[in-house]
Amino acid sequence: MVIAADRIDACESSLLLTQARAGDAEAFCEVAQAHETRLFRQAVALCRDEAVAEDLVAETLINAWRSLARFDATCRFSTWLYAILLHRYLKWVRRMASRPASLAQFPVAEVQRRQQAQETLPDLGDSPADIAASQDTTDVLRQAIARLPDKHQRVLLLRFFEDASLPEIAAALGCSVGTVKSRLHHALEKLRRMKLNLSELRGDT
């Protein structure tokens, strides 16, 4: 997921982060604003609810500002932000799992988005049945990831959603590269054993 990478690289190469670490809130706002859309799309890919995704992004950026002194530039700033986003997301998942199920938790926004997609996407040549099947397959994979332990989810999502390298993942999570390799292997192995039917998501559609 590469979004406005040139803009983000320009911000990272500047001295804005240094100024932000010195306590300059305006410099931090300028740096973080370049990552806002990217973070939001990553959050939507995780929780598929745009309202929740906006909450997660706001919490992530506020949390990043408060703990900016801990960012030691051993990984990209975007990777560090994504690690915070993952932490907030997994916390939200635990909070939702501990609550009793109610109609308020039903993803109404997702259903509306699917209906809109079914109305607009036939121009691309897919039938509504194909689109619905693809969405269901997306949900299957998302639910399979959610069944993994937190430590495996973090490594897997940092690798495939943030496109972070192994040393960057290790720096963002505070563990060794060997641990990251092992967790990535176990995460993929567990997903493979779930025998998911992923024909719609393999890029064949």
Add this chain to the structure above:
Amino acid sequence: MNVSWLSNSCRRWRRDIALLASGALAEEEHSQVKAHLADCARCRRYRDELSRLAVSLESLSQSSRDVEPSPALGARWMRAVRAAPQSNRSSRAVGAVLAGVRALLRHPVWAGIAAVWLAILFFQVTSPAVGESPITGPMPAPREIYLAWCDPDWPRTGVADEAANPSGRESKPLRPKPRSEHRPGLGAA
């Protein structure tokens, strides 16, 4: 395909094959893994399964590439950032300790151990200390305690009673009264 019955030569390659499928294997290690894959059909199938999984994961990450945040999102977090100062070292340390306690209490076993420990601590604080015990001097032998209990004048004969009652007034015995004392009529008879 269960990993448990894989040969050792295959099992040692599985992690590198997973890294290769996810695009995270270092370039200098590619040749060794590919040499093994050329000889092992089972590991090739394993690589193909993981590669399809990796493609699916990348497709999932692209599933939200068209969504845009609302214009109010930026104003929302920027207002909070401008209002909130960066945390200093001491507050971060307190936050880390609290986060550790919360993580500890999330597991029922550790929460139970913490509850038992707090209960023991509570009783130790609320019970009198050893130095404040009304019994001074060496602890009497169990036989002496029994004989003292059988003595009708107990505990007035004890040293501790004199120390606790320096005025010399007789204190009531701690033993229960005979039934006859509760019933004056029977006692007179």
